[in-house]
Amino acid sequence: xxxxxxxxxxxxxxxxxxxxxxxxxxxxxxxxxxxxxxxxxxxxxxxxxxxxxxxxxxxxxxxxxxxxxxxxxxxxxxxxxxxxxxxxxxxxxxxxxxxxxxxxxxxxxxxxxxxxxxxxxxxxxxxxxxxxxxxxxxxxxxxxxxxxxxxxxxxxxxxxxxxxxxxxxxxxxxxxxxxxxxxxxxxxxxxxxxxxxxxxxxxxxxxxxxxxxxxxxxxxxxxxxxxxxxxxxxxxxxxxxxxxxxxxxxxxxxxxxxxxxxxxxxxxxxxxxxxxxxxxxxxxxxxxxxxxxxxxxxxxxxxxxxxxxxxxxxxxxxxxxxxxxxxxxxxxxxxxxxxxxxxxxxxxxxxxxxxxxxxxxxxxxxxxxxxxxxxxxxxxxxxxxxxxxxxxxxxxxxxxxxxxxxxxxxxxxxxxxxxxxxxxxxxxxxxxxxxxxxxxxxxxxxxxxxxxxxxxxxxxxxxxxxxxxxxxxxxxxxxxxxxxxxxxxxxxxxxxxxxxxxxxxxxxxxxxxxxxxxxxxxxxxxxxxxxxxxxxxxxxxxxxxxxxxxxxxxxxxxxxxxxxxxxxxxxxxxxxxxxxxxxxxxxxxxxxxxxxxxxxxxxxxxxxxxxxxxxxxxxxxxxxxxxxxxxxxxxxxxxxxxxxxxxxxxxxxxxxxxxxxxxxxxxxxxxxxxxxxxxxxxxxxxxxxxxxxxxxxxxxxxxxxxxxxxxxxxxxxxxxxxxxxxxxxxxxxxxxxxxxxxxxxxxxxxxxxxxxxxxxxxxxxxxx
Amino acid sequence: xxxxxxxxxxxxxxxxxxxxxxxxxxxxxxxxxxxxxxxxxxxxxxxxxxxxxxxxxxxxxxxxxxxxxxxxxxxxxxxxxxxxxxxxxxxxxxxxxxxxxxxxxxxxxxxxxxxxxxxxxxxxxxxxxxxxxxxxxxxxxxxxxxxxxxxxxxxxxxxxxxxxxxxxxxxx
Numbered sequence: 001x002x003x004x005x006x007x008x009x010x011x012x013x014x015x016x017x018x019x020x021x022x023x024x025x026x027x028x029x030x031x032x033x034x035x036x037x038x039x040x041x042x043x044x045x046x047x048x049x050x051x052x053x054x055x056x057x058x059x060x061x062x063x064x065x066x067x068x069x070x071x072x073x074x075x076x077x078x079x080x081x082x083x084x085x086x087x088x089x090x091x092x093x094x095x096x097x098x099x100x101x102x103x104x105x106x107x108x109x110x111x112x113x114x115x116x117x118x119x120x121x122x123x124x125x126x127x128x129x130x131x132x133x134x135x136x137x138x139x140x141x142x143x144x145x146x147x148x149x150x151x152x153x154x155x156x157x158x159x160x161x162x163x164x165x166x167x168x169x170x171x172x173x174x175x176x177x178x179x180x181x182x183x184x185x186x187x188x189x190x191x192x193x194x195x196x197x198x199x200x201x202x203x204x205x206x207x208x209x210x211x212x213x214x215x216x217x218x219x220x221x222x223x224x225x226x227x228x229x230x231x232x233x234x235x236x237x238x239x240x241x242x243x244x245x246x247x248x249x250x251x252x253x254x255x256x257x258x259x260x261x262x263x264x265x266x267x268x269x270x271x272x273x274x275x276x277x278x279x280x281x282x283x284x285x286x287x288x289x290x291x292x293x294x295x296x297x298x299x300x301x302x303x304x305x306x307x308x309x310x311x312x313x314x315x316x317x318x319x320x321x322x323x324x325x326x327x328x329x330x331x332x333x334x335x336x337x338x339x340x341x342x343x344x345x346x347x348x349x350x351x352x353x354x355x356x357x358x359x360x361x362x363x364x365x366x367x368x369x370x371x372x373x374x375x376x377x378x379x380x381x382x383x384x385x386x387x388x389x390x391x392x393x394x395x396x397x398x399x400x401x402x403x404x405x406x407x408x409x410x411x412x413x414x415x416x417x418x419x420x421x422x423x424x425x426x427x428x429x430x431x432x433x434x435x436x437x438x439x440x441x442x443x444x445x446x447x448x449x450x451x452x453x454x455x456x457x458x459x460x461x462x463x464x465x466x467x468x469x470x471x472x473x474x475x476x477x478x479x480x481x482x483x484x485x486x487x488x489x490x491x492x493x494x495x496x497x498x499x500x501x502x503x504x505x506x507x508x509x510x511x512x513x514x515x516x517x518x519x520x521x522x523x524x525x526x527x528x529x530x531x532x533x534x535x536x537x538x539x540x541x542x543x544x545x546x547x548x549x550x551x552x553x554x555x556x557x558x559x560x561x562x563x564x565x566x567x568x569x570x571x572x573x574x575x576x577x578x579x580x581x582x583x584x585x586x587x588x589x590x591x592x593x594x595x596x597x598x599x600x601x602x603x604x605x606x607x608x609x610x611x612x613x614x615x616x617x618x619x620x621x622x623x624x625x626x627x628x629x630x631x632x633x634x635x636x637x638x639x640x641x642x643x644x645x646x647x648x649x650x651x652x653x654x655x656x657x658x659x660x661x662x663x664x665x666x667x668x669x670x671x672x673x674x675x676x677x678x679x680x681x682x683x684x685x686x687x688x689x690x691x692x693x694x695x696x697x698x699x700x701x702x703x704x705x706x707x708x709x710x711x712x713x714x715x716x717x718x719x720x721x722x723x724x725x726x727x728x729x730x731x732x733x734x735x736x737x738x739x740x741x742x743x744x745x746x747x748x749x750x751x752x753x754x755x756x757x758x759x760x761x762x763x764x765x766x767x768x
Numbered sequence: 769x770x771x772x773x774x775x776x777x778x779x780x781x782x783x784x785x786x787x788x789x790x791x792x793x794x795x796x797x798x799x800x801x802x803x804x805x806x807x808x809x810x811x812x813x814x815x816x817x818x819x820x821x822x823x824x825x826x827x828x829x830x831x832x833x834x835x836x837x838x839x840x841x842x843x844x845x846x847x848x849x850x851x852x853x854x855x856x857x858x859x860x861x862x863x864x865x866x867x868x869x870x871x872x873x874x875x876x877x878x879x880x881x882x883x884x885x886x887x888x889x890x891x892x893x894x895x896x897x898x899x900x901x902x903x904x905x906x907x908x909x910x911x912x913x914x915x916x917x918x919x920x921x922x923x924x925x926x927x928x929x930x931x932x933x934x935x936x937x938x939x940x
Contacts, residue, residue: 083869085839134861154837164841165869451871452864598902600895609861622860623867623880625895631902684871724872726902 055263062248062267070247070280071296072178073186073407073613077381077390078170079414080454080608081132084144085165088151089719094417095123095144101416102171103307103373110141110157114308121145124157128309130169133411133609133617137167171416174381176391178404181292185299186407186613189279191311195357196298196318197278202354203322203347205239208278213240213269214262241265243281287321288328290376305333307373315357316365320344333372341370383423384467385460386414389586389606392473397619398610407613412606413454418447418718422457422687423464425713429706430462430691438700440693444471445710446589447687452623453593453602456685458586469694472585476568477692479588480579480668481540481703482677483561485595485637487577488537488545490552490560492633495759500534500636501740506544511574518574520546523669532740534640534753538648540667542578549577563628565590565601579668588679589688595637596664596681598726599629632730632756638664638723639754650678652704656712662723665711667703674699678707682720687711730757741765840866840873847879856883874904881917890921897921912938 082098084090099116100106104125107115116125122145129139141157154163177183189197201208207215215238222236237245244264249257268277286294287301295304298321302310306317313321323343324331333340348362357365381387390412394403402408422445430441447457460470469475491498506528510519520542522528527543536544549557557577558570568587571580583591586604594601602625610619641664644650649667657663665680675692676699691706692699699706733752735743742760743750747767838844843866850859863880866873881896897914904910915938922931 080868083839083865085869086837087839134858134865162837164837165839165843449868449871452867454868598899600899608864620857620861623864625892625899627895627898631898727905728902 058260058263059267062264063271065248066268066272066280071184071186071283071407072180072182072405074175074177074183075394075403075406075408075410076172076185077174077176077387077410077412079173079412079416079419080456081130081137081167081170083165083167084142084151084154086151086153086162089149090146090151091149092118092121092123092144092146098168098171098416099123099125102169103303103377105308112312113139114312119143121147127166128169128312130167131611131615132167132170133409133611133620137169140166142166170411172377173383173412173414173416174387176403177293181294182296183290183293183300184283184295184297185303185310186283187279187297187299187310189275189282192282192298193311193313193315193318195315196310196313196321197282198356199315199318199322199347199351200278200282201239202351202356204242204325206354208239209274211238213238213265238265239281240268240277243277243284244268246284246286247280285325286328287324288332304376305372307377314365314368314371315361316344316348316368317371319347319351319365320370323347333370334376337370337372344370380465380467382416383414383419383458383464385464385470385472386412386419386455386458386606388460388470388473389455389458393606394610408618409611409613409615411608411610413449413456413608414458414606415456415718418685418714419457419459421714421717422447422459425710425717426459426689426691427462427464428713429710432709433691433701433706440695440697441691441699441701441706442471442475442694443689443691443706443710444475444585445687445689445714446472446585447685447714448589448593448604449684450593450596450681450686451602451684453604454608455604455606457687458606471690471694474584475690475692475694476582476584476587477675477690477696478579478670479581479583480670480675480677481542482588482591482666482668482679483576483579483581484537484540484545485641485666486561486564486591487549487552487557488533488640489564489595489629489633489637490556491533491548492636492756493560493630495633495756498533499755499759499761500532500640500753501736501742501761502533503530503740504533504536504544505529505547506531506536506541508543509547511550520578534643535648535740537640537666538643538646540644540649546574546577549574560629561591564594565628579670585688585690588677588690589686592679592681592686592688594628595634595641596686599627599631599634601626601628632728635726635728635731636754636756641666642723645680649704650680650708653680653708653712656709657715657720660722661720663715663720664723665708667708669702672698673701676701676703676706678703678711680708680711682715682723685715685718685720687714689714731755732757732760734760737765737767743767839869840876843869851879851882854886856886859883872903874900874907874910876900877903878910878914878917881914885917885921888924890924893921894918916940 103114105112105115107117110117110124110126113126114128116123122143124141124143126141127139130137140163142163143155143157145152154166155161156163175183205215207218215236218238219236241261244261248264249261283297283299285298286296287304288295290304295301298310301321302308302313306313320333320340323346324340326343330336331340331343345366348366351357352359352362390410394410398408426443426445430443433441442461444461445457445459446455448455458472460472461468492500506522508519508527510517512518522542523540528541531541531544533548535541536548554572554574554576558572561570561581566581566583566587568583570576590604593604602623605621607621609617609621611617642662644667645653645663645665650665653663653665661682663680663682665678668677669675674696675690677688677690679688681687689707689710691701691710731754733754735746735750736753737743737747738749742764744764744766750767843862847859847862847866850862860880860883863876863883866876870876877896877900881893881900884896885893897917901911901914904914915934919931919934919938919940922934
């Protein structure tokens with residue numbers, strides 16, 4: 001009843017207002033205007049400021065969001081790009097493996113970006129352009145020829161001239177997603193093929209360029225079609241309306257939402273050009289679900305369905321994508337290929353009817369296969385353990401929210417081929433050991449470039465895809481004999497007291513009393529008499545090493561370890577000399593890095609640079625160096641560590657890597673065979689391997705049976721260069737004999753041993 | 769302005785429908801606008817203490833590259849240009865890329881040492897110049913340059929005796 005009476009008043013009021021206007025025109029006084037204003041009018045007057053405020057707010061909000069960062073974008077993480085140049089160690093099959101991982105298509109011609117062809121002894125490729133933090137890499141067509149496991153020449157396909165250096169686009173290795181799980185790769189309209197935009201407009205909104213955001217004719221047409229069919233068969237929404245709805249509103253279908261959609265549509269059309277709206281639409285639009293990840297925008301959809309960028313879309317692919325918009329799950333080409341193909345061909349027919357493409361072109365496109373890759377690129381990281389490290393390092397400089405919403409592009413140091421080799425080597429060795437009766441084994445691998453500290457690979461367990469416990473970062477275990485090089489370095493840094501030939505007693509002794517009593521033993525249970533210092537290291541003799549430690553003193557060894565970069569608490573009692581120190585594989589790698597790099601420490605880095613979503617460089621993580629040990633003493637130590645591989649506990653490595661490659665390394669085994677370690681380096685790679693059990697139980701493996709094999713297997717796949725003996729002014733080499741005496745000339749079984757200037761024994765003996 | 773007509777007609781329509789309440793539109797994205805804690809570094813001010821001299825003559829490729837195109841040809845040019853124009857951060861990035869291709873090349877370490885010197889990180893400049901010397905076997909001119917740089921760096925760190933020693937090695 002109330003409603004009725006109000007309506008009545010309203011009508012009366014309207015009539016009265018009409019009289020009022022006429023009266024005013026005639027110049028007659030207005031009778032009690034305020035009192036007699038209708039309720040609706042009053043309501044309107046009352047609400048008008050709110051409406052205006054709402055409109056202004058809406059206008060501001062739409063503009064803010066549209067002009068600012070429209071979407072929460074996941075951070076995208078890239079591996080180190082492959083550099084191509086003449087002389088690079090690379091085979092044709094390795095290049096093809098990398099290209100197919102990057103989604104390059106093998107074709108008969110090079111016409112398309114992101115394609116390659118094979119010739120005898122050569123690969124021809126049409127690279128994708130890519131914006132790196134240090135500049136743009138343009139697309140190139142090159143011929144890469146191979147000889148003897150190396151790139152023999154790199155020549156431009158068109159000009160025929162030599163190309164000195166180029167890099168491929170980097171492999172995406174994972175993303176840090178926002179909570180809502182939307183995944184998109186922003187694309188610019190200029191970069192998209194024209195047939196895509198034309199197809200979209202033809203199918204979705206033919207009047208797009210002419211209407212003001214809302215197309216009354218379209219609505220009418222849709223209404224008629226729906227009435228005829230008796231159900232929803234056609235939508236009258238323009239592209240702008242769809243964008244307004246997708247970008248600003250939820251899926252609710254109420255009148256209020258419709259009104260808001262219309263308002264936002266008008267705001268968008270008022271402020272922005274058709275091109276801007278079209279670009280936003282193409283980046284917003286939804287293409288389906290991949291588990292928890294929602295695929296949005298043509299950029300991500302192209303990668304998701306076709307394995308290449310949106311700029312490389314063919315007419316048939318464009319038609320498929322646009323066709324899918326009607327029902328992304330219904331026309332999902334992987335799940336319903338027949339339905340998707342029929343839909344695509346329907347779109348192509350429409351393009352012909354509308355004169356957008358010629359009949360022949362459409363026929364060709366209709367005959368083309370769907371072109372969808374068999375498996376979608378997984379949203380799960382390829383290398384979650386490495387990504388853990390990236391996350392840990394980037395969170396030092398960025399807030400967590402930014403990491404999942406700002407669309408950061410993170411360029412990492414990961415070398416996919418090294419990572420793959422490390423994963424395979426660990427998996428294979430553990431499988432072999434399990435076959436021989438060892439059970440419950442796990443492992444971890446860290447590989448870095450010693451000179452730059454760049455982490456090339458990081459494996460957190462035998463299952464590289466597991467997101468569980470990351471042993472490379474978190475398995476903190478006693479490092480056993482891996483501690484010894486620090487102790488020998490501390491000795492060699494005192495050339496007036498120690499040289500590589502210094503005689504050490506390898507005989508039993510004990511320290512302390514009662515519970516404090518410490519009585520070291522050799523692994524073989526024997527004592528070896530008097531041995532030269534280098535042999536104590538190369539054969540990992542505990543007795544002589546512990547004696548040396550006692551001579552040096554615990555504090556000195558502790559400070560040497562700290563100088564080399566150990567941040568954890570170091571036990572300050574003699575069992576430290578034999579490896580009571582507990583570290584993670586990553587920390588061991590950091591400890592060995594200065595030993596592999598001439599005494600110069602470089603923080604281990606997994607990130608090279610970070611760019612924002614527009615491609616502006618935000619951060620670079622440059623190489624920093626600090627000399628933490630005497631380069632001369634490190635050079636001597638490196639010689640000693642090469643002896644480990646030449647004649648000591650690591651000699652089995654010679655069967656796994658080419659004999660000519662000089663490798664330095666150290667094996668480590670802890671009490672009761674719980675942990676197996678190997679840390680080794682050549683000229684361009686340092687890698688640390690750990691094998692053991694998660695429950696710290698007896699694993700029954702030694703450094704040389706487990707970890708060393710993993711190391712060797714890995715380096716046989718991705719060769720490491722020979723360790724170089726650098727020219728050091730203060731170091732000289734002399735011939736010595738088996739018993740560690742300096743000889744006048746080269747003797748049979750003699751060795752050339754380096755000495756720090758002035759420390760070599762003066763007395764020489766004859767060869768026996 | 770004609771485009772505003774439908775705009776305001778919709779406003780009117782909306783008000784007549786009685787939908788004027790300020791309803792929050794969902795989902796409106798809220799961005800955390802936290803800035804990275806580590807902001808991009810502004811190029812450090814260059815000093816004029818050491819004028820950049822391109823290491824031109826000492827540019828040699830390592831043994832693997834002989835007989836074919838030097839892969840670093842273009843990069844070395846860019847490094848030279850960046851250093852000449854005082855763009856040390858850029859030069860730094862280019863040198864690191866070059867080092868990833870050939871870490872044995874002594875002049876790259878020398879260039880990086882120069883960059884650090886210009887950035888006033890003298891200790892690092894010295895360490896890098898020494899690394900360059902380790903690799904510069906048979907490159908007398910480059911070794912001399914390195915010692916000269918070490919002398920200057922030591923001077924800046926207040927190590928007069930060390931600087932004198934380095935100068936001696938540089939043959940000055």
